[in-house]
Amino acid sequence: MTTDNTGERDLGYARVDLERKTRCGRSEVIFGRGKTPEEVAGIASALREAGQPVLATRVTPAHFAAVKAQLPDAKFFDRARCLTVGANPPDASNRRVGILCAGTSDLPVAEEALVTMEFFGRQAVLISDIGVAGLHRLLSRVDEIRTFSLVIVVAGMEGALPSVVAGLISNPVIAVPTSVGYGAGFGGIAAVLGMLTSCGSGVTVVNIDNGFGAAYAADRILSASL
Amino acid sequence: MTTDNTGERDLGYARVDLERKTRCGRSEVIFGRGKTPEEVAGIASALREAGQPVLATRVTPAHFAAVKAQLPDAKFFDRARCLTVGANPPDASNRRVGILCAGTSDLPVAEEALVTMEFFGRQAVLISDIGVAGLHRLLSRVDEIRTFSLVIVVAGMEGALPSVVAGLISNPVIAVPTSVGYGAGFGGIAAVLGMLTSCGSGVTVVNIDNGFGAAYAADRILSASL
Amino acid sequence: MTTDNTGERDLGYARVDLERKTRCGRSEVIFGRGKTPEEVAGIASALREAGQPVLATRVTPAHFAAVKAQLPDAKFFDRARCLTVGANPPDASNRRVGILCAGTSDLPVAEEALVTMEFFGRQAVLISDIGVAGLHRLLSRVDEIRTFSLVIVVAGMEGALPSVVAGLISNPVIAVPTSVGYGAGFGGIAAVLGMLTSCGSGVTVVNIDNGFGAAYAADRILSASL
Amino acid sequence: MTTDNTGERDLGYARVDLERKTRCGRSEVIFGRGKTPEEVAGIASALREAGQPVLATRVTPAHFAAVKAQLPDAKFFDRARCLTVGANPPDASNRRVGILCAGTSDLPVAEEALVTMEFFGRQAVLISDIGVAGLHRLLSRVDEIRTFSLVIVVAGMEGALPSVVAGLISNPVIAVPTSVGYGAGFGGIAAVLGMLTSCGSGVTVVNIDNGFGAAYAADRILSASL
Amino acid sequence: MTTDNTGERDLGYARVDLERKTRCGRSEVIFGRGKTPEEVAGIASALREAGQPVLATRVTPAHFAAVKAQLPDAKFFDRARCLTVGANPPDASNRRVGILCAGTSDLPVAEEALVTMEFFGRQAVLISDIGVAGLHRLLSRVDEIRTFSLVIVVAGMEGALPSVVAGLISNPVIAVPTSVGYGAGFGGIAAVLGMLTSCGSGVTVVNIDNGFGAAYAADRILSASL
Amino acid sequence: MTTDNTGERDLGYARVDLERKTRCGRSEVIFGRGKTPEEVAGIASALREAGQPVLATRVTPAHFAAVKAQLPDAKFFDRARCLTVGANPPDASNRRVGILCAGTSDLPVAEEALVTMEFFGRQAVLISDIGVAGLHRLLSRVDEIRTFSLVIVVAGMEGALPSVVAGLISNPVIAVPTSVGYGAGFGGIAAVLGMLTSCGSGVTVVNIDNGFGAAYAADRILSASL
């Protein structure tokens, strides 16, 4: 187990990038799927040893158990399928990110975004169950939504919520299609196509079910010297 | 040119079904695409000779010219790409069909629905440019929309309008996806998938750009002994 | 657990819409997939406490057990994967909905439509195994089919039944593609494309396997003041 | 311009297979698309010089003009987009092939099949405009259809006709999907998927718009020593 | 349990068509997938009581056990996933069907075709492992293949075998794409597209993995009065 | 021609939203495709009369001529297919947007983004021809790219540029797939899928060829009170 002069630490099964924060502004995040509990725990430990906070997405309770055995202050977020050890320092401003979630089934993706935002030290507010089929639920919250610095909109099925939200607010709208639905939803295809072709101008889109990516994009915005 | 004992008239290039009205409640409609002006004119004349009104969809000015030469009372609907000669008797009731159209570019499809509805003797009201990106335009008309016996909702791009409308009214909602849009709209695929997976319950869908089919379905509803 | 001034009851895991019936004419229906038994039972209880009937679709025996423990008059419909507690008042008229089912494998979807229709207080008749490959089975029932106020046609594979039915009757035809089949059926794609491009005029289509949606659309028609 | 010892004649732009008839039972057929008029005329002449009949499919009037200038007995089939020079000897039996065509727009494909059948010396009967939306048209001809040795069924849109025909007759059914239709027909995808997943057993399918291929398959059947 | 005047026997869960043989030349075949063992056994018994042979495809050992309990002379074909009880009378002629199979993994589909052919009383010969990547294996058997009245060609992956075979023989070629392969094979899509666009003229195609359908089509050919 | 109390002006062929700026922060933009030159000119005039700047995208020289006839200070941007009349007030800050363009063929889309940015009063810098196949071109400009407040990355073919850029900078990255390429590029599908699945974290994506949408999203970011 060595750390080479490019700032990487070679664990055999992984090459941990310990200088990403210096280079790109954020430390490396662990994508848990396809890695064993031991591998996730090993990478997490290497990051902690280098004094960095840890976020692992798409992890199971088994991953969490392995990490917690080595890093007792690890926290698990069940529905979000994430674990964290430590976090980035909190944003001193009072800026808040809104995470709008169309239906209950979209919550795992929305909560992945929430955990990621908080890991980056951002304040985020999750508002769920405000899909467009019951428009009053959205409309009664428009004033609050306009107070957010930006919104992440999570929706499955036809993915219409970002179009409607984009027409109601001026701030950035990041759309996350989910694989929720069945039949002609085709595991998120209907939603992602709908969001890409949104009639609401200036909506941007991330991959299906990628709550993490939306939050990461949000953090790029919030940390930019705008 | 003969009429056989199954109530058909064989024009060589087409077999005109003169007893469809008796059998199915509505006379035969001419689908113009792929037929020559002469063929459309010939079928139209055969229907008129049998005392039936004529609707031809997807026709060009050349088709209209050929028909008008034989049937001087023919009318052409430019944007709808339709022609009619005569019409079915008007509906005596005061029932009205609403045709809601998301954007200006969807108008050819919406007007095809309008012409078809009027050909079947129905009252129809076309409300255009009320897509979900400017929700106030829709919301300011909800009371009127609730007075329609049923609504046909025409939208391209992500096709979100039917989902929103379905959550606002109790009456039937027939959704027409259009090929309007570009890129990931894929000629109407985004819209048709979005409408099929609508989170608004009880939305039914017809083929991409099929304003005629939506109106025909509406006429099935209005003429049913409910 | 509170009911806010928009007529919602917030259960934490769900926001139950108790005024949907007032607003849209029908009470909220529970989509069971992706919800735990406890969540479905909680929402069902909240609806019952508000004096509303309960329909949950896509539920398992485990969901049913949890609901029945709290609401002993709950009923389970095995093949339809539905449960109900109470029902809407019966339609006083003698109108009947026909549910035509192409093959035995399509029955779960057809029965979901049937349970939904009956939950809405409608009379419905399910005729199964009348696919187009044995046309005599359909033809011998045409007279009966013509007595229905509308028909829901459920078919998988190539989904040809609605086209044939639409040519035989004048009343509304709602087509439900199913995921029954294999290979080039692609989980219902062949059927849904076939129904959208039906040569029978005025057929409308719902999502793959969406028996509930077809019945909901039927109820929109039957309850419209036509 | 030479004929090599494998029975080919090399024209530079093409290598004409003069011994295919010996080897595979049928002489080479020219696929006109993508070839210049001069190239088609050259290949046709080479085949004629070798004493073989000529069929060219997907040709334009310009192709025909070039061929006729060299081979004055060439015949052009406008709607079928075919030309022939000479033909195979007629089938001495009284066997007949039925070509059933769903709609007028499918005629170019059906006539390509017809011309090919006749080029192979077979008797064929084309029955058009008998799509499933007007079932009486098909049913009134079932007795005649049962007299055919085999049937080629040509249909676009949802492509349902072969399923229905296969349930009515015992003889071979070759289905030809066409690109007729729009929207969710996707240039023949709906039809080809529908025919591949036909609920009528024992239907076989050729490529979209491939009337020639269906007739060739029919000729394989008719010429087999069964 | 009743037999109605259309020759059907209504078992509640199925409507057995006892007169299909009279009407279409072949008795009803049971598609096992999606049916319980008891249902398959019940339908099989009904057919046997009406004096008809039984073929059930896509069945499991559990289906077979249930059938055998009622019909002790039932036979199970493991790799073909079929069961039979009795069979149609053997073809008196010496005609033989060739079933050519590209690779070992395609055998379940090829054997389904074989069992079906034999159930229909036909002689069939299965030649496996002769895919085009080792052409000598095919070429060394061409003489034998030319003795078959028709060939069924079963192949997965790129599905090239039918193209090659079609160029070598004059008799009918029925191609069966299989879902064998991975990645860009997309569960048989590569094979079915390849077979539909075969450069070998007159190849016809059935659904992915549909060995039964190919054999049924073969039986249509063999039983036609050609 | 009237202006109603919702702040719209109804031109018959269009309903111009004159209060969008108040409501959503930006005035209405004209999507030229599918509108006649007269329609675009009419809407442009209505906006100007209301004191608003005009941007029309996807316009032709004919559209421009019609607009210029009424509004002589109109400007045309040939490659970007845009026209403007007036503009929003310039951003007082020294923030700059980088528009990175993979290849020459992507320039129309990149310039649409550039024109839009400048219309919104933003400073933008277009760097073209820095696709990943010649990495030195990108690497030699990384220092400059890091000075941009955010970057819009425009690429066709496999769309790899945003992934690489996202790993080099910390600020927001908005990816625009283009339809540039052929074959398996499928009109932008390869690029849009590649960008959605980018291994560079926090990349967001807009529709294929939607330079306008990317710039609009950028303006949402720049105008947010972050």
Add this chain to the structure above:
Amino acid sequence: MTTDNTGERDLGYARVDLERKTRCGRSEVIFGRGKTPEEVAGIASALREAGQPVLATRVTPAHFAAVKAQLPDAKFFDRARCLTVGANPPDASNRRVGILCAGTSDLPVAEEALVTMEFFGRQAVLISDIGVAGLHRLLSRVDEIRTFSLVIVVAGMEGALPSVVAGLISNPVIAVPTSVGYGAGFGGIAAVLGMLTSCGSGVTVVNIDNGFGAAYAADRILSASL
């Protein structure tokens, strides 16, 4: 017009990479599609001024005329849609590349490969019209094919030729799918999927219609110090 210190020459409309040969072993090639004749001529001149040979693919006669006006020794290859000015020095060895072409319609792609090979100074032999439907044409040339250092196999429709060739020879096989065909060929999708899933081991594939890319890959192989 300047040449910067990274070895690029900035023409405004293009950034010509004059040091690619040094860096990657081959000089820059011009992709003509989407560039004006003037732009192609300008880039060609810049390359010539730097002493480099010029290859432009996907060019029209108009492009050629513009280039020839500036560089009189330019040569045009009509069917290949290529132009060259000068060439790389010839390969001193006697190695030859075989370009095998399934059908006449595939020739433009095959000739693009041929022109590219010769531009790189390689000897190449084009053998056309040897598709798998007439296997004897391929088999009679196997001995010659085995003498090639590597083969490029060009085929449309089902794209089976590379599978067969890969089983006959030991040397590298580069497969080029073409868009030749219609219907279920889907513009080359059938061919590219077929080649990717080839049962012949070790076949590699380039983009649809990309004869240039195949030849470039061949040149990578031939110039490697193997």
Add this chain to the structure above:
Amino acid sequence: MTTDNTGERDLGYARVDLERKTRCGRSEVIFGRGKTPEEVAGIASALREAGQPVLATRVTPAHFAAVKAQLPDAKFFDRARCLTVGANPPDASNRRVGILCAGTSDLPVAEEALVTMEFFGRQAVLISDIGVAGLHRLLSRVDEIRTFSLVIVVAGMEGALPSVVAGLISNPVIAVPTSVGYGAGFGGIAAVLGMLTSCGSGVTVVNIDNGFGAAYAADRILSASL
């Protein structure tokens, strides 16, 4: 169990090609998926008895156990899902193949390539975790990569690595898309389309997850008499 005069050994369940090495230069390789442990062991034994080395891909520990019981010197490669018994003689030259792997999750595919290369007697070096999102990892190894005779590049998600590598080196680049990723990656579709449309010239591509095929293609190159 017999060996026929075409050099095959017929095991009943398989036809082992014992002369492939003579004919095509490499002995037969066993594709384990879809074969039982006994079948794989039987084929392996037959190959060993004929004095040939054995490589089986896509095998499980159960397959390995069965082989090892018969052939004790069998070796298992867990992550690569391969087993070998013996190997081809080592390449006497000092040529080395580079296997570049974008991420940890792509390792099973990369290691399948590695095992196959070594089975063919080639020296290969696997460099993992050098995806384009952290470009410094790739750039710091370019000098080493340029020493490889050819490189195999393995990447999932958007599959951008081969484009970048192709621009950095002159030697052959074989790209292997993997199914790693989720959502719009569609099981490798994004990666395979991205690689086919790579802006890096002369990249060739194999099937999704086909590490074996890439290595086989590499061996074709290395063993060619270039």
